[in-house]
Amino acid sequence: MEPKIAQKGPFAVKLEAGKNYHWCACGRSQNQPFCDGSHKVTEFTPLSFNAEKSGEAHLCGCKHTKNPPYCDGSHAKL
Numbered sequence: 001m002e003p004k005i006a007q008k009g010p011f012a013v014k015l016e017a018g019k020n021y022h023w024c025a026c027g028r029s030q031n032q033p034f035c036d037g038s039h040k041v042t043e044f045t046p047l048s049f050n051a052e053k054s055g056e057a058h059l060c061g062c063k064h065t066k067n068p069p070y071c072d073g074s075h076a077k078l
Contacts, residue, residue, distance in 0.1 A: 001043055003027040003063035008078060010058035010071035015051035022046040023059060023069030033059040033069070 004027030011033040015021065022035040026044035029036040035046035047068050051057070060068060062075035 003044060005062045005064075005075075005078065006032045007061035008075045009061050010075075011061050012056055012058055015054060015057045017051055017054040020048060020050050021069075022048050025063060025068065027063045033061060 003025060006024070006027045006029070013033065023046060024031075024033055024035045024039070025047055026039040026042045028038035028042065030038070039045060049069055058071045060071045060074070062078055064074040064078065065072045066074065
């Protein structure tokens, strides 16, 4: 099963150092790029991660990154 492409580009979000986040890996969340529980009907699970620093981050929107949850430009090949 392939993840749903939420958008062909990253989501620019503000993260807080030390805070835990859950990145949507299935692409179905209505709260992109974060999980809202929509994965429960799929084989995907969200990626839990702690922000290393505060500030803007670019989280993957296409769900095909090789460096989750961060955008690595994979959307350019879709």
